[in-house]
Amino acid sequence: MIDFLTGATIDRSAERRRDVAWLESRLVHHETRFLLLREGNPLLHAERPGLRFAAAGELPPELDSVPLFLGTDGQDRAVFAVEIAAEAPPGSEYREFRSVVPLLPRDEGALVAYARGVLHWHRRHRFCGVCGGETTIEEGGHVRHCNGCGMDHYPRTDPAVIVLVTAGERGLIGRQSSWPSGVYSVLAGFVEPGESLEEAVRREVREESAILVGEVAYRSSQPWPFPSSLMLGFRAVALSTEITVDRHELEDALWISRSGLREAVEEGRIRLPSPASIARRLLEEWLGEERPAS
């Protein structure tokens, strides 16, 4: 199964972020490509799901964000991302990012995830968190330097654990009341300060379902720019099976066998999470492990 939102082919060229003269020259260079976003949603070609990059000359006079230097592509062209408030140019459209991720080429989805993460951070961190002073954007949009106390601030990523818990042949799934009807997923939650990832897995599962977890094994990770998480995917083995749902966190949680889940999905009683999510990958991986009946 493909993992989405990772695998950007761009070279982040971090060493060039401090080269102010070079960055300025790239902003107006005819080969430079701009990834346009409106409220975090990327500009795509209207006729096919793929990014529609803009040239410097195509940018409207009013930008809605700092031009963020993403890096250089395979042909050494600079790539920037910028938020735009204007309407989409003819032959293109802004598409809601979350729903379009599974349709985009993998490296393009990853590029948008990268841009969204940093641009979201700029929107939420306009002033210094230490002294409240004004900040100046530096290093191509990767640093905010405080003009008051001198502190440098960097984009943040919030780690979250997501885990498929199993007990014998059954897996633990649950749903939040805010999700679309019928959608069930694996359990997840943010890592708290002073916690290892394994401890976060055990705490989240216990809090949400009262299930005690023993062995925890890391599987894979994925940026989840809604708005700025890094999802860390795990498998875990339950030590207990009696579920008590924490209604603040979940609407429902239940044990289900692989065949039970497949059947519920076929009959439309349960819907799996987005194909672009690590939750879906954890579930598909588990479903694929069933030994054929002898």
Ligand SMILES: [Zn+2]
């Ligand atoms: Zn400050």
